[in-house]
Amino acid sequence: MLRFIVKRLLSAVLTLVAVSIVSFLMFFALPRDPVSGMCPKNCNPERLERVRQELGLRDPKHEQYLAYMKGIFTGRDLGSSQGGRCDAPCLGYSYVNSEAVTDTFSRVLPVTLSIVIPAAIIWLVLGVGLGMISALRKGTVLDRAAIGFALTGASMQLYFVGAVLQLVFIYTLKILPVPHYTPLLQNPLDWAGGLVLAWFALAFLFSAIYARLSRAQMLETLSEDFIRTARAKGLSKGRVYGRHALRAAITPIVTIAGLDVGGALGGTVITETTFGLQGLGRTAVDAVRSGDLPTIMATVLVSAAFIVVANIIVDLLYALIDPRVRLR
Amino acid sequence: MSTTELASRSPGRLAWMRLRRNRVAMISAYTLIVFGMLAVGAPLIEMLYGIGPQQQFQHKLNSFGMPLGYAGGISGEHWFGLEPGLGRDIFIRMIYGMRTSLFIALAAAIVTTVIGVVLGIVAGYLGGKIDAVISWIIDLALAMPFLIFALAVVPTIALRFYGPREEVPTSFRVAVLILVFAVFGWTGTARLVRGQVISLREREFIEAARACGAGLGHILFRELLPNLWAPILVTFSLAVPSYVTGEAALSFLGIGITEPTPDFGAMIFRSLSYLQTDPAYVFFPGVTICALVLAFNLFGDGLRDALDPKSGA
Helix, strand or coil: CHHHHHHHHHHHHHHHHHHHHHHHHHHHHCCCCCCCCCCCCCCCHHHHHHHHHHHCCCCCHHHHHHHHHHHHHHCEECCHHHCCEECCCCCCEECCCCEEHHHHHHHHHHHHHHHHHHHHHHHHHHHHHHHHHHHHCCCCHHHHHHHHHHHHHHHCCHHHHHHHHHHHHHHHCCCCCCCCCCCCCCCHHHHHHHHHHHHHHHHHHHHHHHHHHHHHHHHHHHCCHHHHHHHHCCCCHHHHHHHHHHHHHHHHHHHHHHHHHHHHHCCCHHHHHHHCCCCHHHHHHHHHHHCCHHHHHHHHHHHHHHHHHHHHHHHHHHHHHCCHHHHC | CHHHHHHCCCHHHHHHHHHHHCHHHHHHHHHHHHHHHHHHCHHHHHHHHCCCCCCECHHHECCCCCECCCCCCCCCCCCCCECCCCCEEHHHHHHHHHHHHHHHHHHHHHHHHHHHHHHHHHHHHHCHHHHHHHHHHHHHHHHCCHHHHHHHHHHHHHHHHCCCCCCCCHHHHHHHHHHHHHHHHHHHHHHHHHHHHHHHCCCHHHHHHHHCCCCHHHHHHHHHHHHCHHHHHHHHHHHHHHHHHHHHHHHHCCCCCCCCCCCHHHHHHHHHCCCCCCHHHHHHHHHHHHHHHHHHHHHHHHHHHHHCHHHCC
16 A cells, blocks of 8 residues: 555656646747736836846756746745745746735635535535436436436536526526625635535536436446345345445546546636636636736646646545555 | 348448437437538628628617617527627627637547547557557646646747737637647547557457568558547547537637637627626527537437447446
């Protein structure tokens, strides 16, 4: 088990390093002049030159990269115009927002978390539940309805679903406020009220995929011998389905759920744009529009990190649920 | 003659017969043909309809820029109404939008499938170091957050070739979109093909080909490839709708196709600001893109059931 974990962690670190190199080259080596987009107002040649110096753009590429990575782990000095000392997880300084990227992130990350985590709970419960029920009631009206739901949901677009939900609940029925973010601890009710549409829009699309997947998994599991054996032993239906079948059918879903949640945490770009919520994804879009390279670079890194970490967690969970994995 | 009829029942023909019997798949296929014809025949439709995609009808808007009449200005002349603000005809813009969308999606699906199949076959058959490298690249590409990465890369590439204030031509934007999809999209196909090849390469017919002295190219593309066309066809047909939505998503975020070129994603993004005042404007492009994607998905499912009857749950 320990060997498995170490091996897994090493390959994850390697992936993260590769992602960081690729994105670093992409954003600092590709543009003709990465600086011109960074100070939109009062940009004279002197100021531009100073920015270049402070960003270290005159240094060789690999030194720039190492300095950036060093900043993430130990912090670094960025120079007076970049707010001076930048502490440990230093992701650079944004000239557009006039603050350290870490500060921006600590403000927007809670928004993305507040959207994704409740939505993930809804879509897992709804999707897996629906899939299981439709597998157990195969061929009935209920099953057909669930399949129909899964097919339509899988073809829907978030911006369209989001628009329809907003139109119905905010502008027509007027039972919900315009989407906004209030910190959970400040006012839980307002927090939920402002985000509930985003949760359901996101959960609707995802639960369709999960319903389909868990239905197929459950059907496959139900046709296996150990289920028949369990039933033949005289175990009740509820016990066989709930304990034996569910556990076997749910393992592949854990993998996909982990990856989806990890990916979503890295920025639910479309959801945040549709509902006008300022999370990580929306911040990335704004950064792209204003050419704010340090923020873009940091968003890519952070969202890749979410995916990689989700991957590790999934693998470890998998090893816990299914002992065969550890032997490989 | 019954004997020839039995003899002509090749696997391909059997699959075709199963597909023909699947009513949902056939309806989707006809829907797709209609969509395809609308897209291809866009200039002809423009001629018959008598309105161009850039033509503005400001006199049919009220002083707030809202279309006169009901449901966003629907009339015999403007079938789907007018855009608020600019007063362009929604129907003809959607026809042209479909053209852009389908072109990009098909091109991206073809490019990614070719790359994925070639790399997948090579990795699966050769194994060893080459396989390790290709598999690692696949894992790496899966760790990249696609939307955020595309968001960051597309403007950067545009900036590389055009200055920050220059106009980027639509053809260049289309090429960049296809490129981005190609870079990220081939991994799924490659992974699938690789898995299939690994199980095929130990079979007797490959051994026989090798024993006869067949070259690498012959084994890869003459022996292995014909056995893979079923899964390739299915992934291809399911890849197209995912690029339709991917393109719309990028254009929705303002980095794909931009105004004034007609496009679904850009149209829906514009329409969101009129959600409260002119819901019909959101409705038409939204429903059309859902119908398009649904038809592709249903057809892809039908195709999979027809090619691999066991997979149908």
